[in-house]
Amino acid sequence: MSPETPVVVLSRREFARLAGLACMAAACSTDDGGLTAPTATGVTINGNTMTLTVGDNPTLNQSNGMVLVPQRSVLVLRVASGQYQALSSVCTHQGCTVSTFDGSRLTCPCHGSQFNASGTVAKGPATSALRAFPTTFDSGTGMISVNLS
């Protein structure tokens, strides 16, 4: 390193936040085989109903597929073929964005809390479940509907 090279020191939290932002545009794999959620496309929000399609979000065809709807802080994940779950992306520990899903567990990048696909805590330090939203899937249209109320 030359004497002119600036040194930037990031906290673990800031590093995780920046890494998450870098992955927002595309699905990024993680070391543990998880997938960092890309931002959902084609989302419609009408009152308390949010809709999106699997066709617009092909990540949701993968076994560990998940997308983030940042404007409502909601994750939509594929829990099984033709079955989807919507959860709050706000970690119940200190509010970081939960961003990684390995097909069965979600992981918060800040302090490592893990949540089951239903939102319940699998590993602390978080002690409360992620909020779950009633979610339906129409296999004919590929439409996922989430009740945000």
Ligand code: FES
């Ligand atoms: S904010 Fe998620 S584990 Fe701490």
